[in-house]
Amino acid sequence: MYNSNISQILIANSSDFLRFVQTQLVEDLESPIESQPNETLSEFSNRVGNKVNIMLLTTPATKKEIGVEEIIPVLGFAQIKPNLQPKAYLLISPAEQLNIAAQNKLLKLLEEPPQFLQIYLQVKQPTNLLVTIRSRCLITRLDPAKSANSFSSELSQEFNIDAEVVNNLFTVWEKFLDRDKFDAYEQLQSIIAAQETGASKGVIFEVFTKIVNSSIFSPRLSMQQQQLLMNLTTNIHKSVGANVNTKLLTDRIFLELQAIV
Numbered sequence: 022m023y024n025s026n027i028s029q030i031l032i033a034n035s036s037d038f039l040r041f042v043q044t045q046l047v048e049d050l051e052s053p054i055e056s057q058p059n060e061t062l063s064e065f066s067n068r069v070g071n072k073v074n075i076m077l078l079t080t081p082a083t084k085k086e087i088g089v090e091e092i093i094p095v096l097g098f099a100q101i102k103p104n105l106q107p108k109a110y111l112l113i114s115p116a117e118q119l120n121i122a123a124q125n126k127l128l129k130l131l132e133e134p135p136q137f138l139q140i141y142l143q144v145k146q147p148t149n150l151l152v153t154i155r156s157r158c159l160i161t162r163l164d165p166a167k168s169a170n171s172f173s174s175e176l177s178q179e180f181n182i183d184a185e186v187v188n189n190l191f192t193v194w195e196k197f198l199d200r201d202k203f204d205a206y207e208q209l210q211s212i213i214a215a216q217e218t219g220a221s222k223g224v225i226f227e228v229f230t231k232i233v234n235s236s237i238f239s240p241r242l243s244m245q246q247q248q249l250l251m252n253l254t255t256n257i258h259k260s261v262g263a264n265v266n267t268k269l270l271t272d273r274i275f276l277e278l279q280a281i282v
Contacts, residue, residue, distance in 0.1 A: 026108075027248055028131040028140040030116070030147055030155065033163040035062055038114060038143040041163055046073060049108055049139075062114055074101070074109035080118045087119045092126040099130055102137050114143035116150060124151045132157045148175065156255055159247050161239050169237050176231060180224050186212060190229045197278060198241055206275050213267050223261045226270060230254035233278070242282070249281045 031038055039062045046054045046069070054069060066077040076098045080087055095111065103109045113119070119127070131154065134140050144150060147160055173191060177184040189212055196205035209229065216222045234254040239247055253274075260270060 026134055026136060026139045028134055028142070028158040030142045030144055030150070030158045030160045031163055032144055032147055032160065034145065035114060035143065037163045038062065038141075039065060042110070042112060042141065045139075045141075046110070050106060062112065066112065073106055074103040076109075076111050078111065078113045080115070085118075087113075087123050089120075089122045089126050092123050095127070096130065099135060099138055102135070107137065109138050111138060111140045112143070113141070116142035116144045117146065119150070121151065124154050128153055128157065148179070156251070159239075159251065160235065162237065172235060172237060176228050180228055182221075182224060182228065186225070187228060187232075190225070190232055193229065194232050194238065197275075198238060198282065202275070202279065206271070209275075210268075210271060213271065222267050226257060226261045226267075226274075229274075230257050246281055250278075253277050253281065 031041060033041065039060070042062070043054055043065070050073065054072075057064070057068070060068075063077060063079065066075050069075060076095065078087065078091060078095055081091065098109070098111065101109070131140060142150075142154075142158065147155055169191065173184060173187045176182075176187045189208065193205045193209045193212070196202070196208065209225075213222050213225050216225060231254070234251055242250070257270070257274060
């Protein structure tokens, strides 16, 4: 069964993240949550804590990062089912402050949160989190309008490929979502054919699946479609290698994408 409370990474500053959380609580609980001028996320979570099961995991005042010792009470909180409300909320902000050991300690909880627990991680740059963390969460930019160029630049730098190639891969996915699937397929094949080595062809698949699984297009997709795309891109990532049969893999990708979108 589709799990509607899958963990979410939200790319946002702290004020936008706070507004998102406030809005989400109102929608989930169907009760007014009054906002206060210039209120911080910590002040908000403390104020509504008598109405809502909510926990904020943030950097301790005496430390520069969030460590394993801060995760222990979080795991305890995740086992407590709320009595008066249908949901509990775990907010991690800023999630970039999780050290590697803390991130690894959270993996199982992020992958399989209890049905009553909604987990939100706030980051400014998701690549600061482990790949294993990102692969277990839906990633959403709260300001998607300005994200395409920055994400394209990130991918170009991360995979050391030309920015124009990345932009063309964005176009492939846009065409697919616009139901121009044949042209999208042909363009992807053309981009792959232009690569000189099997390894560079594999990189194209890696970048394309990151675009498919990015948050930029999430407003055009349902939550369930996003989850299915995340599962698909994870499986494709395991199939990519220097000796990959690009024609068969492209066919497989497009067949599975058509079943989802």
